Amino acid sequence: MCGIVGIYDSRRATTGMQAQLERARDLLQHRGPDDRGLWVDPQDACVLGHRRLSIIDLSSAGHQPMCNEDETIWLVYNGEVYNFPELCAELQALGHRFRSHTDTEVIVHGYEEYGVDIISRLRGMFAFALYDCRRQQLLLARDRVGIKPFYHTTSGGTLLFASEIKSLLAMPGVEKQLDLQALREYLAFGKVYTPKTMFRGIMKLPAAHYMLIKNSGETLMQRYWSPYQRRFPLAPASNENEYRETLFNLLQESVRLRMRSDVPVGVFLSGGVDSTANVALMSRVHGSKVHTFTAGFQGQEAYDERSHARAAAQYFKTEHHEIEITPRHLLEVLPELAFYLDEPVADATTIPIYFVSQLARRNGAIVILNGDGSDELFCGYNKYMQYLRLQPYWRGFNSLPRFIKTAVAQTSQRMGVNGVAGDMLVRASHEIELYIGATGALKGTPAFQEILNGKAEVYRAVAEGRQQFEAERHSTDYCEWLSYWGLRSEVEHVFLYRADRMGMANSIEIRVPFLDHHLVEFALQMPQQLKYKNGEKKYILKQALAGTVPEEFLHRKKQGFCVPIREWAGSMMHEKIFTVLPRLQSDWGVLSSGFMNEMRTRLHETEEQGFLSWNLYTLATWYERWFK
Structure with a gap:
């Protein structure tokens, strides 16, 4: 895991930018404390x-930027290629000579x-960014599900790119401007969808895409993978036993590959099925005790999973480490997080991930496995179960003419039909506007209508995601769509984002076994009835893990990694919200006094208070940090 930055200009106009790029690079010191490097193209087209x-091959042979033998190909790279030994052997058989034992060099050759x-x-x-000196072209690429971040922008015809936004803001000619459509997306969904960011003109490189910029100035943006593409086909499985066996083998292989490291590997442990599965599978192949890490909250038993984690650690005989988060810890770290996050994140779980990452680093674990992605792939949330129960009725409703469905959906909203039933009614109408209005954090409120000023752009990401799913999967199955969109939406833009930033804030690498692309392909094409069966969520996953993970952990009621944010910091957060956010009205003409008054009222409604408080607070701290 590392941090990368770069500049490219086909007009060979990068002269004099070296010092600025060095400053931008060193803003990423937390991502890479072990070494730093810089390469300047002699032709002045690229820096x-x-x-x-250092994770693989800790020697100086792993220094980057890295080149081939004749120095015509240069690479900066962030991440891990787990199949690098196999690729290395393949390339050596073709005549390539390696000077290191790194996965980086595999990409070069x-x-x-x-x-x-x-x-x-x-x-x-x-x-990664790879510059080909012979062709004078730049290749930028990002992994299939968006685990590693990649941002880019242009300034005066020059392309700038980096692992984090803060580095781009330190580069020449990059203006700090708020993207108002992105702000609306954040308030509506709690996230900003690719390719936008909260900063106007700074874009995310989409997951599963590469961008090729040629010397002529031509730019090619290409998607190279779809979970339904099956470019690396798996053996077909025709019954439950075959699905169970294939799933177990894929998960075991994924964990095994993610243990490839020249530094200690640990695991975040909550005692739930996903993290315990990681521990169980690691224990099968690990030569010594697995190190496990968990966090709890002082005096807050309802939010604390430490007892479950201890039980799992005791069963698997791990070297277990805990940290107890106190109100003082929470209040001290909140302002600091804005620097590492770069954008607001509507998920307070960011806080315990920061502290448990700190705990891991302090105890020498540089690589950590977590359980992100499992709930989306295997229907682990209550909403999936409820959708499956309602699906037969929904299919009948969906066969009605659209004008009838739309009328019923609109009426259901006015009558207050919420939850899963209301969601499926509006979904069946095929009206994205109705769907968002029924599911947004501020649904059915005047404030929500204010957010939707410029609504067509706000709906874009959801509408395009749905169209892409139906075109690739050739399916209109709603639960399949939920899994697919869960990966594209919540997993990519919240879970992976917070894991990368909080891990890197403490200079540790977080790996995600459930998001191995072979496993993702298999899970997304698995029959839905195997994911929810006999009233049990994650049915096929639990069946696959039976005998490896004890029953008490397989069937433990899902708790979730929640945070006592309202109990510990409610008044402080509200003060920040109503001090900082009104400046958005004076600075940018958004968030009217009416909107803020409505927020003040809603923050006193117990059901909404914690979630909404955090959404608005993290927006306020972000704005204060970047737009003082």
């Missing part, structure tokens, strides 16, 4: 910078051999 966190097709051969998480 590449790198900060290194792989590009020499296969060109851009090397990207599809990589199994792992990555964001």
Whole structure:
């Protein structure tokens, strides 16, 4: 895991930018405390910078930027390619000579051999920039599900790119401007969808895409993977036993690959099925005790999973570590998080992830496995179960003419039909506007209508995601769509974002076994009835893990990693919200006094208070940090 920065200009106009790029690079020191490097193209078309966190081959041979033998290909890279030993052997058999034992060098020689097709051969998480001196072209690429971040912008015709937004803001000519449509997306959904960010003109490189910028100035943006593409087909499974066996083998292989490291590997443990599965599978192949890490909250038993984590740690005989988060810890760290996050994140779980990452680093674990993605792939939330129960009725309703469905959906909203039933009614109408109005955090309120000023753009990401799913999957199954969109939406833009930023804030690498792309392909194409069966969520996953994970952890009621944010920091957060956010009205003409008055009222409604408080507070701290 590392941090990368770079500049490219086909007009060969990067002269004099070295010092600024070095400053931008060193803002990423937390991502790479072990080494730093810079390469300047002799032709002045490209400059590449790198900060290194040493994981594979700890020697100086892993220094970046890295080049091939004749120095015509240069690479900066963030991430891990887990199948690098196999790729290395393949390339050596083709005549390539390696000077290191790093996964980085596999990308360099792989590009020499296969060109851009090397990207599809990589199994792992990555964001990289590769400059081809002969062709004078730049290749940017990001992994399939968006585990590693990648941002880019242009300034005066020059392309700038980096692992984090803060580095781009430190580069020449980049203006700090609020993207008002992105702000609306954040308030509506709690996230900003790719390719936008909260900063106007700064874009995310989409997951599963590469961008090729040629010397002529032509730019090609290409998607190289779909979970339904089956470019690496798995053996077909025709019954439950085959699905169970294939799933177990894929998960075991994924964990095994993610234990490839030259530094200690640990696991975040809550005692739930996902994290316990990671511990169980690690224990099968680990030569010594697995190190496990968990966090709890002082005096807040309702939010605390430490007892479950201890039980799992005791069963698997791990070296277990805990941290108890106190109100003082919480209040001290909240302002600091805005620096590491770069954008507001509507998920207070960011806080315990920060502290448990700190705990891991303090105890020498540089690589950590977590359980993100499992709930989306295997229907682990109550909403999936409820949708499946209602699906037969929904299909009948969906066969009605659209004008009838739309009328019923609108009426249901006015009558207050909420929850899953209301959601499915509006979904069946095929009206994205109705769907968002029924499911947004501020649904059915005047404030929500204010957010939707410029509504067509706000709806874009959801509408395009639905269209892409139906075109690729050739399915209108709603639960399949929920799994697909859960990965594209919540997992990519919240879970992976918070894991990367909070892990990197403490200079640790977080790996995600459930998001191995072979496992994702298999799970998304699995029959839904195997995911929810006999009233049990994650049915097939639990069946696959039976005998490996004890029953008490397989069937433990889902608690979730919640935070006592309202109990500990409610008044402080509200003060910040109503001090800072009104400046958005004076600075940018958004969030009217009426909107703020409505927020003041809603923050006193117990049901909404914690979630809404955090959403608005993290927006306020972000705005104060970046737009003082």
